[in-house]
Amino acid sequence: MKFIKNIGLVVCIIGFSFFVGSIFVGEYQVSEEKFNSWINNKGIKSEIFIADANSQIVGKTFSSFKLSSKLIELAEKSSEAHQVNIQKWQTEGGQDEKINKEWSKVIWVDWSKVHKDFTFPLLQETVNSPVNNNQWLAFFLTFGLAIIGGLLYIIPDFILLGPAGIKNNALFQHSATNRGWGGMLVAAFFISFYFLLYFFSDFLINPILATNPISLALSGNPASQWFMYGLIYCSVMTVFAVKMYVKYRHNLYQVIRTTVVWFFQIAFAFLIPEMLVRFNQPWYDFKNAWPLNYTFFFDWNINSLLDSGNLGLFMLVWGILLTIVVIPVMVYFLGKRWYCSWVCGCGGLAETLGDPYRHLSDKSLKAWKFERYIIHLVLVFATVMTGATLYTYFSGATTVLGIQTASLQSWYGFWIGSIFAGVIGTGFYPLMGNRVWCRFGCPLAAYLGLVQKFKSRFRITTNGGQCISCGNCSTYCEMGIDVRAYAQKGQNIVRSSCVGCGVCSAVCPRGVLKLENAPDIDRVNDNPILIGKEEVKLK
Amino acid sequence: MEHVVIIGNGIAGITAARHIRKLSDKKITVISAETDFFFSRTALMYIYMGHMKFEHTKPYEDWFWEKNKIGLLKAYVQTIDTQNKQLKLDNGTGLSYDKLILAVGSKPNKFGWPGQNLKAVQGLYSYQDLESMEEYSPTTKRAVIIGGGLIGVEMAEMFLSRGIAVTFLVREDRFWGGVLPKREGDLISRHIKKHGVDLRFNIELKEILPDENGRARAIITTNNEEIECQFVGLTAGVSPNISFMKEGNIETNRGVLVNEYLETNIPNIYALGDCAEFHQHPTGRKNLEQVWYTGRMMGETLAQTICGNKTAYKPGVWFNSAKFFDIEYQTYGWVNSELRENEADFYWEHEKGEICLHLVFDKASNKLLGVNTFGIRLRHEVCEKWINGEATIEYALEHLKDANFDAEFYKQYEKEIINQYNQEKGTNLKVRKRDWKRIFSKN
Numbered sequence: 001m002k003f004i005k006n007i008g009l010v011v012c013i014i015g016f017s018f019f020v021g022s023i024f025v026g027e028y029q030v031s032e033e034k035f036n037s038w039i040n041n042k043g044i045k046s047e048i049f050i051a052d053a054n055s056q057i058v059g060k061t062f063s064s065f066k067l068s069s070k071l072i073e074l075a076e077k078s079s080e081a082h083q084v085n086i087q088k089w090q091t092e093g094g095q096d097e098k099i100n101k102e103w104s105k106v107i108w109v110d111w112s113k114v115h116k117d118f119t120f121p122l123l124q125e126t127v128n129s130p131v132n133n134n135q136w137l138a139f140f141l142t143f144g145l146a147i148i149g150g151l152l153y154i155i156p157d158f159i160l161l162g163p164a165g166i167k168n169n170a171l172f173q174h175s176a177t178n179r180g181w182g183g184m185l186v187a188a189f190f191i192s193f194y195f196l197l198y199f200f201s202d203f204l205i206n207p208i209l210a211t212n213p214i215s216l217a218l219s220g221n222p223a224s225q226w227f228m229y230g231l232i233y234c235s236v237m238t239v240f241a242v243k244m245y246v247k248y249r250h251n252l253y254q255v256i257r258t259t260v261v262w263f264f265q266i267a268f269a270f271l272i273p274e275m276l277v278r279f280n281q282p283w284y285d286f287k288n289a290w291p292l293n294y295t296f297f298f299d300w301n302i303n304s305l306l307d308s309g310n311l312g313l314f315m316l317v318w319g320i321l322l323t324i325v326v327i328p329v330m331v332y333f334l335g336k337r338w339y340c341s342w343v344c345g346c347g348g349l350a351e352t353l354g355d356p357y358r359h360l361s362d363k364s365l366k367a368w369k370f371e372r373y374i375i376h377l378v379l380v381f382a383t384v385m386t387g388a389t390l391y392t393y394f395s396g397a398t399t400v401l402g403i404q405t406a407s408l409q410s411w412y413g414f415w416i417g418s419i420f421a422g423v424i425g426t427g428f429y430p431l432m433g434n435r436v437w438c439r440f441g442c443p444l445a446a447y448l449g450l451v452q453k454f455k456s457r458f459r460i461t462t463n464g465g466q467c468i469s470c471g472n473c474s475t476y477c478e479m480g481i482d483v484r485a486y487a488q489k490g491q492n493i494v495r496s497s498c499v500g501c502g503v504c505s506a507v508c509p510r511g512v513l514k515l516e517n518a519p520d521i522d523r524v525n526d527n528p529i530l531i532g533k534e535e536v537k538l539k
Numbered sequence: 540m541e542h543v544v545i546i547g548n549g550i551a552g553i554t555a556a557r558h559i560r561k562l563s564d565k566k567i568t569v570i571s572a573e574t575d576f577f578f579s580r581t582a583l584m585y586i587y588m589g590h591m592k593f594e595h596t597k598p599y600e601d602w603f604w605e606k607n608k609i610g611l612l613k614a615y616v617q618t619i620d621t622q623n624k625q626l627k628l629d630n631g632t633g634l635s636y637d638k639l640i641l642a643v644g645s646k647p648n649k650f651g652w653p654g655q656n657l658k659a660v661q662g663l664y665s666y667q668d669l670e671s672m673e674e675y676s677p678t679t680k681r682a683v684i685i686g687g688g689l690i691g692v693e694m695a696e697m698f699l700s701r702g703i704a705v706t707f708l709v710r711e712d713r714f715w716g717g718v719l720p721k722r723e724g725d726l727i728s729r730h731i732k733k734h735g736v737d738l739r740f741n742i743e744l745k746e747i748l749p750d751e752n753g754r755a756r757a758i759i760t761t762n763n764e765e766i767e768c769q770f771v772g773l774t775a776g777v778s779p780n781i782s783f784m785k786e787g788n789i790e791t792n793r794g795v796l797v798n799e800y801l802e803t804n805i806p807n808i809y810a811l812g813d814c815a816e817f818h819q820h821p822t823g824r825k826n827l828e829q830v831w832y833t834g835r836m837m838g839e840t841l842a843q844t845i846c847g848n849k850t851a852y853k854p855g856v857w858f859n860s861a862k863f864f865d866i867e868y869q870t871y872g873w874v875n876s877e878l879r880e881n882e883a884d885f886y887w888e889h890e891k892g893e894i895c896l897h898l899v900f901d902k903a904s905n906k907l908l909g910v911n912t913f914g915i916r917l918r919h920e921v922c923e924k925w926i927n928g929e930a931t932i933e934y935a936l937e938h939l940k941d942a943n944f945d946a947e948f949y950k951q952y953e954k955e956i957i958n959q960y961n962q963e964k965g966t967n968l969k970v971r972k973r974d975w976k977r978i979f980s981k982n
Contacts, residue, residue, distance in 0.1 A: 163733060165865030169700045170589035250865065252948040359591075364600060463944055464919025466860050466869070468831050469550070470582035475595045484598055505946050507590075509862035511869055511916035514944050519975050 001156040008152025015145030022142065022206035023196075026129020028067045030057050030122070038122040046105040049078035067126075068119045068202050075107040075118070082106050112414050115200045116225070123202040131206040138210040143235060150239040157246050164250035166507055168359075168476070176430070177356050183430035191427035198418040201225040219277040230270050233349065237265050240352035247355070253502045253515075257341060261348040269345045282308050284315050287343050289322045291382040292444035294417060298409065299393050328451045334517055335458025336448035337500020344444075346437060349426065350478065351501060354434020358478035358503065361433030367480055371440050371497065378416060379446040385412045416441065435478040439497060449496030457517045459524075460493035460504065462486060467512045473504035487512050494524050542566045543845060544626065544636035546616050550831055551812025552642030553577045554838025555845070556609050562846040567608070568634070570626075572615035574666050576601055581831060583669045584693045588700040593666075619787055621805045638807045638845060641784075641795055642838075645777035645813040645829055647690075654747030658754035660771040663690050663697075672697070672770075675754075679703050679769040683758050685744045686775030687714045692727075692863050694772045695736050706737040706766055708744060710775075714863075720876050722886055723911055726895055727863050734864050747771055777829055779814040792816055794827055799851040801841045809845070811837035821853055830859060856923045857909075866893055871922035872909030874899050882908060885932060885963070887956045889914070896956060900932040907935050915952070916944035921978060933968055936960055940973040 035058045039050060052074045062070065082105045089095045089102070109118065131138040161167050176182030196204050208228045215223035241262045248254035264287055273283045282304045290296040296319050305312040330338045340347045361367075385408045392398060392405040399405065425437025438445050452458060460483070467490075473483035479497045483504045486493045493513075505513040543559055545552040548571035556567050582596040604611050615629040619639070626634045647662020649655045659675045661668055672694075682698045684691045687709030695705045711717065713724030714731060731738050743761040750756035757767045779794035790796045790804040794816030801809045812834035817826040836854055843850040860869045874897055878884060883902045888895040894914030900907050906929045910922055921942040925935050935942075939953045953970045961968055 162735075163865055166590075168588075168590040172592050173589040251946065252950070253946045256948050461944075463916070464858070464923070465832060465836075466858065466919055468581040468860075469579040469598045470585065471579060471591060471595045471598065472582070472585065475591050488598060502946060509867065510860040511867050511944060514916070515947060519979075522979065 001159050005153055005156040005160065008149045008154070008156075010149070011145050012149025012153055015142055015147070015149055018138075018145065019142040019207055019210075022129075022131050022138065022210065023064075023203055026064070026127055026131065026206055028062045028064060028123055028126045029128055030060060030062070030067070030126050032058050034122070034125045038125065041121065042118070044107065046075075046078045046082060046107060048081050048105075049074055049107060052078065064123055064127075064203055064205060067123060068115065071119045071122065072109055072114060075109050075114075079106045079109070112199055112418075113410075115202045116198075120202040120205075120225075123205050124208075127205050127209070129206055129209070131209045135209055135212045138206070139213060142207065142210050143231070147235055147239055151242060154239065154243045154246060157243075158249075161246070167247045168507070171356070171359060177359075179360065179431060183357075187427060187430040190429065191423055194418075194423040194427050197225060197229055198422060204228070215274075218271070218274040221277060227274075230274075233345070234266050234270050237262055237348055237352045240355065244352060244355060248506065251502075251506050254506060257502065258351065260342050261344070261351055264343045265345050265348045281311055282315065285345075286315075286318065287322075288345070289327060289339075289444055290319065291323075291379065291386065291447065292344070292346070292442060293319075294382055294386070294412060294443075297386050297389050297393070299389070302393065323447075327448060328455075331448050331451040331458075332456050335456055335498070335500050335515075336445070336452045337458070337498070337515070339448060340438060340445060340499035341501045346421070346425070346442065347499065350429075350434040350438060354429050354478070357429045357434045358501075359433070359475050360431065361435060361439070361478055361480035363474050363477070363480050363482050365482075368482075371480070374440050375442070375446045375449075378420075378441050379443040381412060381416065382443040385409060416443075433478055433480070435480075435499070438499065439479050445497070445499075452498070453494065453496035455520070457520050457523070458500065459516060459518070460486075460498065461514045461516050461518075462490050462492055463510075463512045463514065465490060466510050468510055470509065472507040472509065473513060476503050476507045478503070483513070490525075492523060492525055540564070540566045541637045542568065542635070543638045543640065544634060545569045545640040545642055546626075547571060547642035547644055547812070547814075548573070548577045548611070549580065549642060549644050549812060549834065550577075551644075551834035551838045552640060554835045555640055555642065555811065555841050556838075557607075558839050558842030559845055560607050560609055562842060562848075564608075565846075566610070568610040568612055568636075570612045570614055570616060570628075570634070572613065572629070575611065575613055576604070578666070580664065580666075583663060583666070584697050587669060587672060587697045617783065619784055619789065619808075621788055621808065624807070639809070640841065640845075641781075641789075641803070641808065641810040641814060642812045642834075643780045643783075643814045646780045647773050648686075648776045648778050649773060650775065652744055652747060654749060654755065654758075655773065657747055657749050657771075658752070659769060660747055660755050660773065662773045662777070663694055664777060675770050676701055676703065681706060681766075681768045682770040682772060683708065683744075683766055683768040684772040684774055685758075686773065687711065687716065688718075688774060688776060689715070689861050691772065691774035692731060694774055695731065696734075696864055698770075699734060699736070703770075704737070705735075706768065707731070707739065708742045708760065709738065709740050710743050712740050714738070716876060718876055720874065720878075720884075720897065720911070722888065723895060723897060723913060724876075726888065726892060726913060727866065727868075730864055730866050730893060744771075777813065779816065779827070781814055799853075800844055800849060801837060801852055802844075809841055811841050821851055824854070824857065832858065856926045858919060858923070866913050867916065868911070868913050869917055870909065870911050871917065871919070872899070872907070872926040874909040874911040885936075885960055887952070887959050889952065889955075894952070896952075898932055898935060904929075905931040905933065907932050910935075917942045918944045918978065933966070937968050937971050938977065940970060941978050943973070 057070060082102050086099055086102050089099050171177045204225055208223050208225055211223045211228045211231050214231060215221060215227045241258050244258040245255060268287045269285050273285055277283050295301055305316045341351055388400040388405045388408050391400050420441045421437050425441065428436045467487040469484055469488045471484050473487060477483050478501060479499060481495050481498060483493055500515055502515055505515060543565050545556055548569050552569060556569050559565060559567055576597050577599065578596040579598060582591060585591045586593055586596065616626050617629055618627045624636050628634060647664055661671055681704040683706045684694050685708050691707060695707055698705050713721060714728045716724055728738060744758055745761050746759040747755050748757045755768065755771045757765050758771060759765050781791055781795055785791065789808060794814050795803055795810035796818055797803055797810050797815045798818060799821040801811050801815060803810055813829040820826050833854065837852055840850050840852045856872055858871050881902055882899050884897060884899045886897045896915060897911040898907060899909040907925050936957050939956065943951055957968050957970050
């Protein structure tokens with residue numbers, strides 16, 4: 001068994017090596033035809049850029065890094081020249097039309113967008129690599145090996161870890177799960193991956209191509225970086241769901257919850273949207289609610305839904321109802337767990353890939369204070385940004401109170417949507433636990449939390465006086481709730497941040513904690529009388 | 540301002556300190572030689588197994604004590620001068636008190652075995668015991684554990700988590716035989732064996748043999764078998780840690796003797812927790828009850844007395860819990876290892892032999908006296924209500940769903956249980972649905 005496990009590890013590492021290695025292979029031959037079509041699609045008007053590129057790029061062969069940086073270098077150079085012209089004409093005065101025309105030639109190269117918007121399409125078109133020529137083989141060598149290896153590594157634990165039960169041995173003694181070099185390495189890998197995915201997708205052309213055959217089969221379209229990301233997400237969740245089954249096979253709550261959250265990811269966030277595209281409908285994730293889905297009210301999304309007939313209209317209405325009716329009603333009956341740890345994609349990744357890191361969350365009072373400020377600030381930011389978006393949509397004005405709606409949107413998209421949710425949210429799993437985004441950043445979690453705190457039947461019941469203050473519950477709370485602080489006082493746990501993963505109850509050695517939906521009278525027992533003795537009442 | 544000094548920062552002493560602070564603004568000093576801050580000693584095993592770090596076992600953050608003006612002093616008390624109300628500490632200084640609370644806990648039993656003070660022979664009680672287990676583990680291939688109780692099985696689990704073989708010697712014919720009835724004892728014994736422990740019954744320790752460095756190298760059992768080992772765990776119970784006050788004038792027996800108000804024979808000196816022994820237990824239970832919960836409840840009670848509301852210690856329905864490898868155990872009321880004369884019982888065991896429910900009731904009146912469960916969690920409030928309210932065995936069985944505290948989606952066995960009862964007794968009881976009103980009602 002140990003042997004199979006080790007083979008699995010080796011195979012998995014080989015798969016990842018192919019994945020990372022594929023970034024560095026291949027060459028990019030820019031033909032005149034492809035170059036011109038890119039210029040047309042991008043609407044590039046700068047004659048300086050076109051001339052430079054024609055002489056320095058067209059007909060030549062590059063590596064992805066070289067081509068990408070050359071394009072940006074030429075774009076910057078041309079923009080500088082145009083801006084010099086503009087300045088000159090501005091000082092001369094009276095040449096407004098000329099100036100406006102010159103402005104339209106400027107190519108904006110903002111680092112956070114330039115790769116995915118500007119250079120990516122040309123690189124995608126011009127790539128010539130072994131991956132491109134053997135896409136199925138590439139898929140097998142990267143995804144295939146990583147998945148098979150992962151499963152071979154995980155499944156023997158069914159035998160190796162002994163009879164069913166809590167399996168947390170050595171978590172705080174192993175470098176991968178205790179912020180040692182192993183954890184640092186994984187964090188560095190995650191963070192780099194997210195940076196490439198969000199901002200430098202032109203370096204991921206080959207990994208994306210490796211997923212091309214799957215994309216063609218599903219939606220009929222070539223794979224984009226988001227398709228590749230979706231496929232990675234689903235694969236990772238599948239492999240780690242198996243790990244959850246092995247680890248928690250004695251606990252039906254965990255088994256069912258894992259299955260449901262996995263299903264919602266595979267079906268609702270991946271297969272159904274891709275199928276919709278196949279039938280010429282908008283890509284739509286029926287479970288992704290605003291404000292987590294912050295682009296829902298962006299004009300391009302509303303317009304695309306409105307242009308898609310009855311189904312599009314249904315999607316628009318459903319999206320609104322989901323946030324204002326379905327969510328609060330469900331939270332009242334079941335707690336926010338129905339979304340955060342049973343349905344949500346971010347939660348799904350946290351509860352599978354993230355499970356080995358859950359004990360790394362910060363339980364201090366300080367962290368709790370920080371959390372309350374920052375998560376509610378993000379909710380306010382999301383609401384203001386969306387308000388401005390809708391105002392702009394209906395009034396046509398591009399600014400609200402002097403602030404450009406578009407810049408609000410791009411700020412939110414960059415700082416919250418990419419950096420916070422992706423780079424930090426997942427990249428920091430091995431450093432700060434698996435719910436960094438959900439705990440500190442997710443505006444939807446903040447909204448659900450408010451409902452859960454003030455009007456819900458959900459609580460974690462503390463079982464009388466049975467707590468021995470051991471601290472397993474607090475240690476394994478991914479949201480950093482100091483569960484023990486309540487349990488040892490005999491208080492129920494009613495906290496806005498609780499996502500109801502159920503692990504505190506699972507790791508409790510004395511049967512003290514139970515997630516429950518019950519009548520909401522006396523849900524918060526602020527001054528409980530610890531039972532087991534008769535004479536002392538606290539108040 | 541009155542100065543309350545508490546010796547010992549375990550659950551009993553710390554609970555007293557916290558509740559005195561809640562009720563008053565007396566000056567409070569807690570003295571401990573073990574650790575700087577209160578930690579949960581029930582979690583020592585989890586530190587060893589890597590489930591937690593020491594910091595996670597501290598129920599309060601380090602700033603808590605200063606904020607609540609509870610003074611902490613790391614020192615060892617050498618003598619108590621009850622006349623001048625003065626403590627002599629190992630750092631050469633003295634400390635005077637107005638009221639003194641002895642919460643000094645207990646230490647693992649040693650019954651005079653030859654070799655019991657060798658290196659790598661120890662119990663598991665204090666933080667220092669954990670450190671020493673850590674120290675010897677890398678050079679231990681097999682450990683022998685003496686005494687089949689709660690700490691013994693914890694130690695076995697700890698060693699197995701590091702791949703160290705364990706031989707477990709139990710005096711009785713089953714695990715924890717002094718407390719568990721035969722069938723429960725057998726159930727847990729099977730489970731312990733399933734985890735790979737070499738569990739042996741009806742055997743005791745005779746002697747521990749040293750190697751050339753004064754470390755245990757083997758033991759000899761009462762049937763003269765020599766078992767090679769590099770570590771010997773002594774887990775045959777604990778006794779009050781009161782040797783330092785044997786000389787003084789505080790009255791002691793096995794522990795510090797106290798009355799129902801936890802007062803010793805010396806005015807303004809109190810004792811509680813593991814080290815306190817009642818002259819006569821207020822509710823007729825054992826005079827020495829060394830568990831976490833009694834320590835905590837005594838702390839809550841004594842704080843009332845110290846703060847002017849003189850209160851007798853009156854624990855309610857007995858309860859306890861534990862976990863043996865993967866099987867959780869809870870008990871409410873009294874389920875003795877042998878039935879008493881007036882008692883009858885009903886026992887149900889799941890076909891796979893790892894889950895059971897044992898109800899003991901009064902033969903004449905059918906009133907429920909006690910519950911043992913293994914692998915099923917029960918609601919403390921409901922069980923206490925039943926036993927206090929003199930519910931019958933039949934009432935309890937019919938309303939068993941009210942008491943179920945297992946996580947959602949767990950398989951529930953009420954129907955199987957009641958069917959077996961009906962079959963045995965020729966009754967026709969039916970499982971009632973869970974009812975929140977009944978569960979939440981106070982009586």
